[in-house]
Amino acid sequence: MLNKKQIRYCLDTMKKMFPEAKGELNHSNPFELVIAVLLSAQCTDALVNRVTEDLFKKYKTPEDYLSVSLEELQQDIRSIGLYRTKAKNIRKLCQVLLDDYNGEVPRTKAELMKLAGVGRKTANVVASIAFNEPAIAVDTHVERVSKRLGICRWKDSVTEVEETLMIKVPREEWSETHHRMIFFGRYHCKARNPNCPECPLLDLCREGKKRMKRAEEN
DNA sequence: AACTCGGGGCA
DNA sequence: TGCCCAGAGTT
Structure with missing residues (x-):
């Protein structure tokens, strides 16, 4: 399981990868x-x-x-x-x-x-x-990325993923965390073919290292 | 936990 | 063509 510092590093890296990650559903109304x-x-x-x-x-x-x-x-x-x-x-x-x-x-x-x-x-x-109420939206992207990186456990329910993120991510970053993880999940850490070889987070990614090792054996 | 709803996008 | 997608509701 990743600690708070490692998670912060992950989120910062995602921001560098997708600086425009604003969330297209960010309506003011x-x-x-x-x-x-x-x-x-x-x-x-x-x-x-x-x-x-x-x-x-x-x-x-x-x-x-x-x-x-x-x-x-x-x-x-x-x-x-x-x-x-x-x-x-x-x-x-x-x-x-x-x-x-x-x-x-x-x-x-x-x-x-x-x-x-x-x-x-x-x-x-x-x-x-x-x-700006206290909440973190966990969709399929956020869930998948959290589990692969090791922010939470593989078997965690959506509620548990939510709780873990709320504990380990600073309150003021909850909203932005949602958007960063969605962009990262949608365009890089995809459900089907995650781009692990070119992933800047490979060194600390539990699932990524497993996948690289598996690819090497084949 | 597993199923259904459902048109559009993409390989 | 076949499979998936920023889920929700019901059983």
């Missing part, structure tokens, strides 16, 4: 952030951005999403996977925002997770990025 992250489930961020560019011009408020038919909203997000379910969830979510939250987006993880279509990851992203 909490409501738009909820919608964007909800839509992003199981599809690429580039696709979501393409759709939300037009979507957010047409729909500004929860009322706007409820003012059209379900079919019309589905058409507007048709190019995104799971669009039927997501359109239904957006309508449910907007209705709850109006009924229970005066049209505003709630700030805490617990409240966010009660919204339709908002699970652990979306709730964490919105709470941490939009409201």
Whole structure:
């Protein structure tokens, strides 16, 4: 298991590799952030951005999403996977925002997770990025990278990965940590063919060393 | 823990 | 063509 100093080195290195790693879902508007992250489930961020560019011009408020038919909203997000379910969830979510939250987006993880279509990851992203609440969003990239490097254990659940990161990463870096690890995971430490031979973190990477050794034997 | 939803991107 | 993708909900 990596210690705090080693983890800091990892995060600094990731920043050097992807200095532009800002996170494309970094909307200043909490409501738009909820919608964007909800839509992003199981599809690429580039696709979501393409759709939300037009979507957010047409729909500004929860009322706007409820003012059209379900079919019309589905058409507007048709190019995104799971669009039927997501359109239904957006309508449910907007209705709850109006009924229970005066049209505003709630700030805490617990409240966010009660919204339709908002699970652990979306709730964490919105709470941490939009409201700077204490949370680290662990998606598949963050989980994979954490486990390969040895920041956490292989068998850890998503909750355990989350807890470990919150303990070992300074509070003020939680939000940025999310984006750095996602870029690192998406473009370098990929699920299928991680670029271990050219990885600057190979020396301290548990999984990387294992893979290099295995490749050498073949 | 395992399954389903699902169109687009990429090899 | 076949496989995967910045997940959530249900069983």
